[in-house]
Amino acid sequence: MTLLPVAEAQARLFALARAAPTETLPLAAAAGRWAAADIRARRTQPATDLSAMDGYAIRYADRPGPFTLIGESAAGRPFVGTLAPGETVRIFTGAAMPGGADSVLVQEEATPDGTTIRLTGEGPRRHGGNVRVRGLDFKSGDVLVAAGERLTPARLAVAAIGGHAALPVARTVRIAIAATGDELVPAGSALAPGQLPESNGLMLAAMLGALPVEVIDLGIIPDDLATMTTAFAQVDADILVTTGGASVGDHDLVRPALEGAGGAIDFWKIALRPGKPMMAGRLGDAVVLGLPGNPVSAFVTAQLFLLPLIAAMSGAGDPLPPTIAVPLGEALPANDHRTDYLRGELRDGKAYASTIQDSSMLRTLARATCLIVRQPHAPAAQIGDSAEILNLA
Numbered sequence: 001m002t003l004l005p006v007a008e009a010q011a012r013l014f015a016l017a018r019a020a021p022t023e024t025l026p027l028a029a030a031a032g033r034w035a036a037a038d039i040r041a042r043r044t045q046p047a048t049d050l051s052a053m054d055g056y057a058i059r060y061a062d063r064p065g066p067f068t069l070i071g072e073s074a075a076g077r078p079f080v081g082t083l084a085p086g087e088t089v090r091i092f093t094g095a096a097m098p099g100g101a102d103s104v105l106v107q108e109e110a111t112p113d114g115t116t117i118r119l120t121g122e123g124p125r126r127h128g129g130n131v132r133v134r135g136l137d138f139k140s141g142d143v144l145v146a147a148g149e150r151l152t153p154a155r156l157a158v159a160a161i162g163g164h165a166a167l168p169v170a171r172t173v174r175i176a177i178a179a180t181g182d183e184l185v186p187a188g189s190a191l192a193p194g195q196l197p198e199s200n201g202l203m204l205a206a207m208l209g210a211l212p213v214e215v216i217d218l219g220i221i222p223d224d225l226a227t228m229t230t231a232f233a234q235v236d237a238d239i240l241v242t243t244g245g246a247s248v249g250d251h252d253l254v255r256p257a258l259e260g261a262g263g264a265i266d267f268w269k270i271a272l273r274p275g276k277p278m279m280a281g282r283l284g285d286a287v288v289l290g291l292p293g294n295p296v297s298a299f300v301t302a303q304l305f306l307l308p309l310i311a312a313m314s315g316a317g318d319p320l321p322p323t324i325a326v327p328l329g330e331a332l333p334a335n336d337h338r339t340d341y342l343r344g345e346l347r348d349g350k351a352y353a354s355t356i357q358d359s360s361m362l363r364t365l366a367r368a369t370c371l372i373v374r375q376p377h378a379p380a381a382q383i384g385d386s387a388e389i390l391n392l393a
């Protein structure tokens with residue numbers, strides 16, 4: 001069977017998804033969402049010329065003075081009036097420049113003597129020195145945050161200062177997580193022979209921590225077709241993600257259970273290591289992502305498919321995880337036809353692949369700070385060659 005290239009599988013997955021409906025949220029609640037529309041400035045910042053320093057507002061042409069003090073301008077309490085030649089106004093950082101003034105003499109370079117202010121230093125270096133002109137940051141109507149950009153703390157701040165109290169964003173994505181397998185019991189349970197603590201569901205939920213999701217924990221579903229079919233048929237979510245039972249064994253029941261519940265698989269098996277047996281499709285209103293059970297395979301496919309799917313449904317303009325290029329700290333063999341995501345560590349800016357790359361090995365994954373991407377048919381690489389990595393730290 002031909003395996004689907006990773007990028008093609010990602011594109012097909014996004015095509016299966018519908019964008020979550022938009023809601024308008026107060027700024028603080030919108031943190032971490034993606035802007036659902038261009039956020040334009042409703043005001044100009046600064047709205048008027050402001051002093052950038054504590055000192056004295058002057059007319060540059062009047063240097064070297066002395067200057068006659070006629071008043072004060074503080075942030076929020078502007079001076080009302082206009083400077084005549086030779087006059088100055090005491091001014092503070094963020095305060096409005098008085099009419100007629102064009103520069104600020106910092107107080108470290110001035111000495112007051114009653115209402116006479118003498119220049120004792122160099123003074124402003126240029127006309128307009130120490131002044132932030134109206135519109136320096138942005139002008140009314142400028143795009144502050146483009147549609148599809150993530151609402152980082154700084155972008156929330158610029159929206160606030162741009163005159164917004166609430167922003168349009170996609171509503172949270174409801175995601176149901178099911179672990180499948182007869183061998184699984186909740187972490188911490190006493191183990192009978194053949195039983196294993198469940199770790200994938202917990203790991204996936206934790207991977208979603210920074211995303212705007214509502215997690216519905218379906219717990220552990222046994223390898224029984226009727227039970228699994230019934231469980232899937234009852235799902236009410238935007239995404240159903242399962243782990244395990246995705247491969248070809250007699251007890252790999254996720255695909256028949258999804259189909260039995262009325263779902264349809266769009267693609268199965270990716271040219272990817274680890275994570276080959278991943279499947280995707282639809283079940284009612286939900287996009288279904290069937291991740292392989294091997295814990296590292298579940299982690300890598302969640303990084304490459306689940307997290308980007310949530311970002312795409314939440315309105316992200318660029319939902320795929322970014323990769324960067326770093327030099328290799330050790331040689332790597334040539335790759336075969338599957339894109340390989342090696343568990344690795346970054347040390348002194350160089351990437352090292354951990355020794356044994358087995359998709360069951362959680363301790364190796366837990367130590368990894370990056371995934372080293374090996375494209376299909378990549379030739380052998382030497383120490384110092386550039387490698388594409390996905391940062392996990």
Ligand SMILES: Nc1nc2c(c(=O)[nH]1)N[C@H]1C(S)=C(S)[C@@H](COP(=O)(O)OP(=O)(O)OC[C@H]3O[C@@H](n4cnc5c(N)ncnc54)[C@H](O)[C@@H]3O)O[C@H]1N2
Nearest residue numbers: 179198199200201244245246247252276292293294295297
């Ligand atoms: N004949 C073939 N066998 C396998 C193939 C293949 O192409 N032909 N593919 C292999 C690959 S690659 C992978 S990956 C695995 C994935 O199989 P499943 O998705 O069916 O996963 P399971 O068999 O259910 O489990 C695999 C492994 O992981 C453990 N597991 C499962 N769920 C959890 C969980 N929630 N928490 C912790 N550990 C979990 C499970 O006990 C197994 O040890 O198939 C290969 N086989």
Ligand code: MOO
Nearest residue numbers: 274275276297359
């Ligand atoms: O694709 Mo499996 O995840 O190699 O072990």
